[in-house]
Structures are given as C-alpha cells and as structure tokens.
Amino acid sequence: MSSETLTLADAFRQAEYTVGGNGPRKIKVLQEAILHLDGEMDSDHYGRGETIEQFQRQMAEVLGKEAAVFFPSGTMAQQIALRIWCDRKGVKRVAYHPLSHLEIHEEDGLKELHQIETVLLADKDRLIRLEDVTGMNEEISCLLLELPQREIGGQLPPFEELEAISAYCRERGIKLHLDGARLFEITPYYQKTPAEICSLFDTVYVSFYKGIGGIAGAILAGEADVMQESKVWKRRHGGDLIGLYPYILSSQYYYNKRIGKMGLYYEQAKELAALLNECHGIRTLPEVPVSNMFHVHFAYPPAEVEPVLAEMYQRFGIGMTPYLNRTDSGCVFECSIGDQYETVPQDTLRAALKWLDAELELKHTI
Known part of the structure; x- marks a missing residue:
C-alpha cells in the first residue's frame, strides 16, 4: 500500500x-506478569487478602504514607479523596488547574456525584504558581496539584515552590492532594524520592498503567484513618470487585521491573x-x-x-x-x-x- x-x-x-x-497493550502484558506465579495462590477478595494487602503496604512505604489503598482507577480514587477532605472540613469546594483530568476528562463526576464546587486556578497554558494559591478569595477544603501537568506538555514547578505552596496550605488548614499519575517519572528531574515529594501532600494518587505499564489500577495513599474512610467510599463506588488481582499483580510486576x-x-x-x-x-x-x-x-x-x-x-x-x-x-x-x-x-x-x-x-x- x-x-x-x-x-x-x-x-x-x-x-x-x-x-x-x-x-502495545496486548494480553501478553498480563501473561508476562503472572508467568512466574504459583497458580494456586489466593486472589484478593472484595478488597481483602494478602495479594492486595501486601502491595498496599509496599506502596505506602514507597510513598512515605501510613497506609495505601488500591483502586481500579485514578478517577475513582481522586474523587473519593476530594470528597473526604470536603466532608471533614464541611466546605464542598476544591481548587485545581483548568486542564485537570477531573475538569476535562471525567464528565463532571466530581460535581454530579459529589456536588463539589471547583475553583480553577491559573491560565490554562501555564502552571499553578504560589501567587495563584495565596490570591484565592474562595474558601476551599483541598487544593489539587498535578505533577507533571500533562495537558501543557508535562511541565513542573520548581521544587522550592511546591514546598512554599505546601507550607501555605498547612498554615491555613487547606489539604493538599497530589495527582501523581506520573509521580515516579518525575523523580529523576527533582532528584527526590517519591516519599520526599509526597511528604508535601496530605493524600497522593499514583497510576500503574502509564510509565509503569501495568494493565490498569491506582494507589491512593495518606493517613491511616483517611485511607480507612476511602475504603468505605470505594465500596460505595463499586470499586471493590470480587477480585482485582489481574490489575494488582501486573501493577506490582511492572513496578518492580521498571521503577529503576x-x-x-x-x-x-x-x-x-x-x-x-x-x-x-x-x-x-x-x-x-x-x-x-x-x-x-x-x-x-x-x-x-x-x-x-x-x-x-x-x-x-x-x-x-x-x-x-x-x-x-x-x-x-x-x-x-x-x-x-x-x-x-x-x-x-x-x-x-x-x-x-x-x-x-x-x-x-x-
């Protein structure tokens, strides 16, 4: 031709x-991930079992958080994190970039399912800066930062500015959530470990099908009581499938294979x-x-x-x-x-x- x-x-x-x-995303991605495993090992069962719990412990340690929960999608994990922070403060309003995944790719799930209002910070063609955060007039429960900012080429702010934003939010009782779908991919640029980056944030989401290359799945990490509450919301969202092991096993396998x-x-x-x-x-x-x-x-x-x-x-x-x-x-x-x-x-x-x-x-x- x-x-x-x-x-x-x-x-x-x-x-x-x-x-x-x-x-290419073919069935062999799963075949490679499970080839070395004992086929008689138990799967997870509605969010319980060693298969899921061991991986959650591993990711909590990697991210420097008390606990972590595996979700079938980042869309579910992030909406739940923001819902928890809004409920705890009693203010159903959050802030993020105009080109955040939640704003342009989720059919307004945060607004329709959780009735959460959003404040859009910065112009769509640039990063959120400290002055955007300090200049907010609206009261919010949580600020979401995406690192890197995918829709504008994967740009990143200086790490010192992240530290300043984190300090400002903590001083004013604003929770800081990290959309870290590509968190592992930015560690070479910052010359920081995932835990060092995550220490600036109250909750963190990471993806396992982007740079890691698993089938699907995400981790939400934070304080133990917040993660326990996220499990309740995960059940409400229908995220507790009877078994998530194809996603968990491929996530763990390709994380171990590619993180270095x-x-x-x-x-x-x-x-x-x-x-x-x-x-x-x-x-x-x-x-x-x-x-x-x-x-x-x-x-x-x-x-x-x-x-x-x-x-x-x-x-x-x-x-x-x-x-x-x-x-x-x-x-x-x-x-x-x-x-x-x-x-x-x-x-x-x-x-x-x-x-x-x-x-x-x-x-x-x-």
Missing part, C-alpha cells in the same frame, strides 16, 4: 519500531526532544523535558503533516505517533518514553528525522 493511501494510524501499526511507550529505569527514560526523552527541535517546523513542550513525557508541536495542520509522517514510517520502519491533534497554530501529539525507545536503531532514527527535517523545510519554502 502506498503512502498516499495509507493512513497515519495504519502506517504506525505497520512500523517495525515505535519510539514511545512500553509496547525512570532515569533512563528521562535521559532518552531529553535526547529525542533535542533531535526533534532540530527539525524545521517542530518544537517540543517543554523544550527540554522534565520527565519521560513531552508534547511535539508542528507548525502545520494535520492534513499536511500526516502524509509526511506516514511516508517516514514506511521508509524507515519507525513510528512516532498514530494520531495528530489540531491546534490553533498546527498540530500536536504526546510522546512518552518507555522500553520501546531502546529497541529503535539510533542511526535509523537519526536518518528518519533528517529526512523529516528536509521534507518539512521543503514545505516551509513552498
């Missing part, structure tokens, strides 16, 4: 190598971003990544970029993305570095990007 008729998604699927992620590679992913992300920024009409956000994830912006609309990328995939056997999202100035995709990057032949990757640069330069001069 020629590049003129092959869609970007089809060309991506046919590429021998892909630069991002930990590989976050520094490598970070360095590789910086390497790839530097190569992309040398191409005409391409810029990354951030210019120098602060985690394994960044956004790649093209100065041309999708209709112009897609056929060029599709041809590059076919010529060099390297796929970068199966999609492009339109922006006001062109188009963009998100890149997250994982195990796949080190399988890509670096000389071929550089040749592909050199070709892409020439094609985009030609487009710019026409």
